[in-house]
Amino acid sequence: MRPGRKFIDEFRHEGLDETSSTNIECFARAKAGETGNLWVTAARQTGGRGRRGRPWVSERGNLYASLLLIDPSAPEQMGSLPLAFALGVYRALRTVLPTGGQPLEIKWPNDVLIGRKKTCGILMEAEFLSDGRRAVVSGIGINIAHKPDNPAYPVTMLSEHGAPCSPDELFAHLFRETASVLEIWNRGQGVAEIMNAWRAAACGIGERITVNLPDRSISGRFTGIDDNGFLLLDEDDGPSRAIAAGDVFFGGT
Ligand code: BTN
Numbered sequence: 001m002r003p004g005r006k007f008i009d010e011f012r013h014e015g016l017d018e019t020s021s022t023n024i025e026c027f028a029r030a031k032a033g034e035t036g037n038l039w040v041t042a043a044r045q046t047g048g049r050g051r052r053g054r055p056w057v058s059e060r061g062n063l064y065a066s067l068l069l070i071d072p073s074a075p076e077q078m079g080s081l082p083l084a085f086a087l088g089v090y091r092a093l094r095t096v097l098p099t100g101g102q103p104l105e106i107k108w109p110n111d112v113l114i115g116r117k118k119t120c121g122i123l124m125e126a127e128f129l130s131d132g133r134r135a136v137v138s139g140i141g142i143n144i145a146h147k148p149d150n151p152a153y154p155v156t157m158l159s160e161h162g163a164p165c166s167p168d169e170l171f172a173h174l175f176r177e178t179a180s181v182l183e184i185w186n187r188g189q190g191v192a193e194i195m196n197a198w199r200a201a202a203c204g205i206g207e208r209i210t211v212n213l214p215d216r217s218i219s220g221r222f223t224g225i226d227d228n229g230f231l232l233l234d235e236d237d238g239p240s241r242a243i244a245a246g247d248v249f250f251g252g253t
Contacts (some may be wrong), residue, residue, distance in 0.1 A: 008179040011067075013039040013171075020047035022066035023125055023139040029068060030127070030135035036070030041171055048141065051123055061145030062157075063167040065174060069136045077188025078136070079244065080229040082124045084185045084194050085138045086110035088178035089120050090201050093142070095173050096163045105203035108222075108231050108248055112142075113203060116250070117156035119143050142170060195227050204250050209233070211246040222248075 001010060019025050019042045026040050045058030058064050072081060086106045093104055093112060102115030112120035123139040143157035144167060158165065184190045199205065202225065210219045211233060220235040230242040 007183040008176065011037045011039060011175065011179055013041065013175065015168075016040065016042040018042060018044045018046065021045050021049050021139070022064050023049060023123060023137045026066045026068035026137040026139075027125075027127060027135060030070065030129055030133075030137075034068060034070075036068050036072075036135075038068045039065060039171075039175060040068070041065045041167070043167065049123060049139070050121060050141075056121065056123075056141050057146070057148050058141065059146050061167070063140070063142040063144060063170050063174070065171055066137050066139040067178065069138070071134050072136050073188040077191065078126075080185070080188060080191045080194060080227075081136070082110040082122060082138070083198050083225075083229045084181050085122050085124070085140065085178065086112060087194060087198050087201065088181040089122065089140060089142065089174065091177040091181070092170065092173035093120070093158070093163075095177075096158065096165045096170060098162045101161050103203070104201075106198060106201045107203055108225065109229060109245070114156050114158075114161055116203065117154040118151075119147075119156050119158065140174065142174075144170060191229075192227055195225060195229070199225060204248070207250055210249045210251075211243055212249070213243070213246045 022040045022042050042064050044060045045064050048056035048058035050056040089112050090106050105113050107113050110122040111118050120142045126134055126136045128134055145159050147155045147157040185194050204222050205224055207222055209222045210217050218235055220233045223232045223234050226242055230244055233241045233243055235241055
């Protein structure tokens with residue numbers, strides 16, 4: 001960073017009206033030589049992508065934003081980056097939601113919930129470029145005015161919670177809060193501070209949960225998150241485990 005410049009000044013933004021996916025746009029720019037720290041937003045996506053290959057319905061009125069980072073940290077620090085983004089989204093939503101409403105919380109690893117219903121999803125994807133650089137794209141979808149029909153999990157949108165802001169207004173908060181969180185994260189060196197803030201915003205710590213892994217489900221008590229962003233589970237009649245990836249369901253069986 002050049003002397004006298006603030007960290008937030010390192011980030012740029014390109015707003016599109018329509019694209020297939022803002023994540024795909026970021027990768028295309030990276031392949032064309034983009035140096036990173038670029039946000040791409042779109043008013044509408046025609047091929048929005050969710051986690052596990054699911055589509056992300058992307059009508060006008062919600063926020064669709066992706067941030068391209070190039071080589072954001074050493075590979076061993078990368079696991080905490082999605083959690084840092086969830087914290088940035090959480091702080092942006094806290095600024096637009098009225099006080100006294102249903103609880104705003106983060107669900108491991110990086111969904112943001114209002115009243116235990118999903119209002120934001122984050123899809124992080126990474127690719128090596130031909131010159132060996134690593135392009136990391138964090139795509140964020142926030143339900144403002146629309147939510148999916150027939151979802152597989154409970155969903156909500158900001159307009160149901162007295163926060164009918166525009167996608168542009170919400171993006172301005174997201175831009176600022178994400179820069180602030182990434183400055184603290186400091187290429188992974190500040191992960192402990194991020195994790196402490198993440199734990200304070202997390203839902204379900206201490207509760208019984210079921211975690212769906214690719215090959216099976218395990219249930220137990222959710223005891224916390226370690227400083228790598230792994231979920232800590234005391235498995236029923238089994239060991240304590242640190243889990244890197246999975247889908248969490250509260251309650252369990
Ligand atoms: C999830 O399944 O929870 C993650 C959803 C991520 C959706 C966002 S919208 C902006 C960006 N572009 C995409 O195609 N996906 C992400």
